[in-house]
Amino acid sequence: MDAILVLDILGVIAFSISGVLTSMRKNMDAFGILIIAFVTSVGGGTLRDVLLNDEVGWLSNMTYAYTIISTSILAVIFRKRLTFFKKSLFLFDTLGIGLYTVVGIEKGIGAGLHPIICIAFGTMSACFGGVIRDILCNEIPVIFRKEIYATACILGGFTYFAISYFNAPEGIVFIGAFLVVVSIRLVAVTFKISLPDIYKLYDEN
Amino acid sequence: MDAILVLDILGVIAFSISGVLTSMRKNMDAFGILIIAFVTSVGGGTLRDVLLNDEVGWLSNMTYAYTIISTSILAVIFRKRLTFFKKSLFLFDTLGIGLYTVVGIEKGIGAGLHPIICIAFGTMSACFGGVIRDILCNEIPVIFRKEIYATACILGGFTYFAISYFNAPEGIVFIGAFLVVVSIRLVAVTFKISLPDIYKLYDEN
């Protein structure tokens, strides 16, 4: 439980910073920046909890609000220095989706859901904060066009159940799935790999 | 119960195909296409269930996920042949909104809601998958501009309560309301009928 909370908070920090940077690129004001940071951080998890009819975490656990508010203020103040850390921020974001994917899957398992739905919940937890962010910024969600983002989460989800199948200890399953998500995304971005284009794939039909 | 499930699945197929075609027109990738198919199919019902604080159907009933995933794959593979069936797809969509309207109304009745709210729930179940689809595709929802779509659902809803009022058997009420939604939309599109323009209607004021 405690380890999951710590990992969740790490993800919140990563997503808050990326939310602040995105909203500042859109010239939003202080309130807009805070909302976008908030939504990017907890949006995916909130949607997941609402669908599960579960208690939404950030309502009662003040760690989320404190983390998002202080991260946002620091990110706004030190934004010029943040631009030097573009690669670090990409890493933060990648660690964030890795963490959220596994946390989302485990929430689904806790609710007794089918593995496919659990993988969907993991992907949703990781990616839908960004989807809501893009909708609020009036753009088509970027992950619907650059599929390696969500694909990494989905493959991490399959890894989770594959490792569990062999009765691996819980920690190994968690870390294995986390590392698969993170590695796939790092490799895909580093080598500019993308999935085959389905608009060409079946053109013989 | 079983008849409702079968009808629900038929609607899911119809909406998945229209979701796939819409998202492919937007050049989305495989992940985007699947999400739009999913959202178009179950978005209206999910919003309805969340508002009712009810269990969301597709979480535990795997038929939805299997139907959407396999329909989407088949629709992508055979998309060139689908264009020959433009009229069939319009019919699928129309059958879909007819089914969803009645299913939504009956969910509302089951929750003890007022007929007006039940009709709103029927219309929401039928139309809001498309609304969320359009928001995700960064467009003003098409049904807010072509009113005969939602109007058919609303009139079908009134029909439902009108027939119930005369103590007709449940099946007759269901089929009657369903047929009213389907016929109004078919007639409106065939003869290009639209409601009076409220921007002109009261210009004498």
Place this chain on the structure above:
Amino acid sequence: MDAILVLDILGVIAFSISGVLTSMRKNMDAFGILIIAFVTSVGGGTLRDVLLNDEVGWLSNMTYAYTIISTSILAVIFRKRLTFFKKSLFLFDTLGIGLYTVVGIEKGIGAGLHPIICIAFGTMSACFGGVIRDILCNEIPVIFRKEIYATACILGGFTYFAISYFNAPEGIVFIGAFLVVVSIRLVAVTFKISLPDIYKLYDEN
């Protein structure tokens, strides 16, 4: 309880009218206008109730639906006369956000939430109807760019807890916070005051 309901309904009327006017500026049809009026009126409160896992008010209390439907019809019919009341409508909107802020805070307190989350809930109740309206109209939410709107709600929220701290009677707390929200917005708009620009504020960094 009854006083809150009355104030809630007053807010619903104010927001319905502003929703009708916004959607008519977008040339929406009768159905679109009604939905935008509905969403602007109850959207913030609905999001709040869904997050609280609470019963959504307008499902069982028909006063909301009747108020929104009749206000919308009257607003459409008398829209030409409404343009003479531009300032009154601004006042309506301002009264609306004042009321919704305090109602939202009290819902949060009722659920045992931390003051910061209560203030967030008050602001959400007041502002997110407008956010959803802008998303459905395919625009970046206006309150993310003109911050004095949400800022008034946040400051009203702090006032609420500041007055409560001195054990003031409930009515005083309610009216005090309400008046702070309303006055800040009236003063800000009248004298065209906006918050310091954070894009310049820290440029020495």
